[in-house]
Amino acid sequence: MAKYKIALLPGDGIGKDVMDAAQIVLDKLGLDAEYTQGDIGWEFWCREGDPLPKRTTELLRQTDCALFGAITSKPKEEAEAELAPELKGKGFVYASPIVRLRQEFNLRTNLRPCKAYKGNPLNFRDDIDIVVFRENTEDLYAGVEFHPLPAEVMETLVRNNKKMKRFESVPLEDIAVSLRINTRQGCRNIIRDSFEYAKKYGYKTVTVVEKPNVVRETSGLMVREARKIAAEYPGIELWEANIDAMCMWLIKNPQDYGVLVTSNLFGDIISDLCAQLIGGLGFSSSGNIGDNYAVFEPTHGSAPKYAGQYKVNPMAMLFTVKLMLDWLGESRMAERLEKACAGVIAEGVVRTYDMGGTNTSLDVASAVAARL
Numbered sequence: 001m002a003k004y005k006i007a008l009l010p011g012d013g014i015g016k017d018v019m020d021a022a023q024i025v026l027d028k029l030g031l032d033a034e035y036t037q038g039d040i041g042w043e044f045w046c047r048e049g050d051p052l053p054k055r056t057t058e059l060l061r062q063t064d065c066a067l068f069g070a071i072t073s074k075p076k077e078e079a080e081a082e083l084a085p086e087l088k089g090k091g092f093v094y095a096s097p098i099v100r101l102r103q104e105f106n107l108r109t110n111l112r113p114c115k116a117y118k119g120n121p122l123n124f125r126d127d128i129d130i131v132v133f134r135e136n137t138e139d140l141y142a143g144v145e146f147h148p149l150p151a152e153v154m155e156t157l158v159r160n161n162k163k164m165k166r167f168e169s170v171p172l173e174d175i176a177v178s179l180r181i182n183t184r185q186g187c188r189n190i191i192r193d194s195f196e197y198a199k200k201y202g203y204k205t206v207t208v209v210e211k212p213n214v215v216r217e218t219s220g221l222m223v224r225e226a227r228k229i230a231a232e233y234p235g236i237e238l239w240e241a242n243i244d245a246m247c248m249w250l251i252k253n254p255q256d257y258g259v260l261v262t263s264n265l266f267g268d269i270i271s272d273l274c275a276q277l278i279g280g281l282g283f284s285s286s287g288n289i290g291d292n293y294a295v296f297e298p299t300h301g302s303a304p305k306y307a308g309q310y311k312v313n314p315m316a317m318l319f320t321v322k323l324m325l326d327w328l329g330e331s332r333m334a335e336r337l338e339k340a341c342a343g344v345i346a347e348g349v350v351r352t353y354d355m356g357g358t359n360t361s362l363d364v365a366s367a368v369a370a371r372l
């Protein structure tokens with residue numbers, strides 16, 4: 001029996017292209033794993049009314065982790081319009097499968113390393129090595145939203161908070177409310193993970209990125225918990241920054257930062273900013289990590305215009321494989337893969353279009369495999 005069971009979820013569009021690239025590298029690495037393909041994405045929404053069929057979550061429950069490509073999502077009306085005729089009007093509602101995976105498997109930590117590799121012409125600077133920890137299941141993305149605002153919710157809010165008074169006269173159908181919900185445990189978990197990572201990989205600072213001077217309760221909770229946890233890590237400095245100022249500092253002095261830790265929405269924003277500093281979507285990898293399960297994915301989407309052309313940069317996916325190897329505890333293999341990717345980038349001979357080259361995704365994967 002193989003040491004690991006891994007689910008492969010290529011999904012839509014270039015998700016399939018980069019998954020083929022990943023397989024070239026996984027085969028060459030010789031990871032002792034049994035791979036099973038799972039169904040996820042737009043095709044299954046259109047045909048079955050569910051982009052994440054139950055058989056897929058059941059498959060995931062029998063594996064150690066999953067490697068995911070990308071999916072296509074569309075706004076509500078378009079999603080409805082593309083449903084198979086016999087499914088229309090039956091109450092099917094599209095919900096992002098990746099968000100559902102994060103919630104169903106409690107993948108509470110989103111890890112996004114953003115490291116500049118020498119020789120990448122797309123680097124903003126060559127000395128950037130930032131790792132973003134983003135809380136993955138709470139905050140403004142908890143999905144607790146109201147529009148129109150139910151009358152009893154309005155009454156309760158007005159009774160409990162005098163700042164709600166000025167909204168009392170607004171018609172209920174003209175108010176939309178999205179709750180930012182952050183729990184102490186949620187804050188502690190993401191902060192703990194960020195400090196453990198800093199300790200393990202030798203980062204000197206953890207910067208908590210919030211807005212506690214304005215968003216006092218939720219951002220405040222995060223910063224207060226960060227201070228408590230930081231006290232347990234004497235070798236690592238805690239820095240505090242506001243999300244708005246941080247966007248500026250990340251352009252001005254990105255080389256000064258190490259680990260960043262933040263809540264879900266702010267993390268979504270700064271992780272895209274950080275990804276662009278090191279070459280953009282073709283380089284940005286991520287892990288969605290829980291206590292017992294993890295899903296690894298490049299951060300790009302399905303880029304429909306390039307689907308099936310093997311044109312896009314597979315580096316994001318190959319660095320995603322590296323993250324998966326690290327999480328599985330195969331750190332030697334992870335290191336070999338990172339070195340091989342770095343070697344191909346530095347040599348600058350085999351490159352996809354985004355780096356100014358004409359090679360295919362599979363050429364790049366083969367060049368990496370050749371160095372393993």
Ligand code: NAI
Nearest residue numbers: 070071072073074281282299300301302303304312313354
């Ligand atoms: P996208 O990430 O799919 O592509 C935007 C553009 O970035 C592409 O047209 C391409 O020029 C470039 N790009 C993306 N990946 C690249 C790579 N590996 N190498 C080189 N260039 C690359 O974002 P877009 O166009 O906004 O969304 C397309 C679809 O993907 C939508 O349906 C969207 O909902 C979905 N999406 C899915 C995500 C996921 O699966 N986690 C994340 C983001 C978007």
Ligand code: MG
Nearest residue numbers: 268269272299
């Ligand atoms: Mg995002």
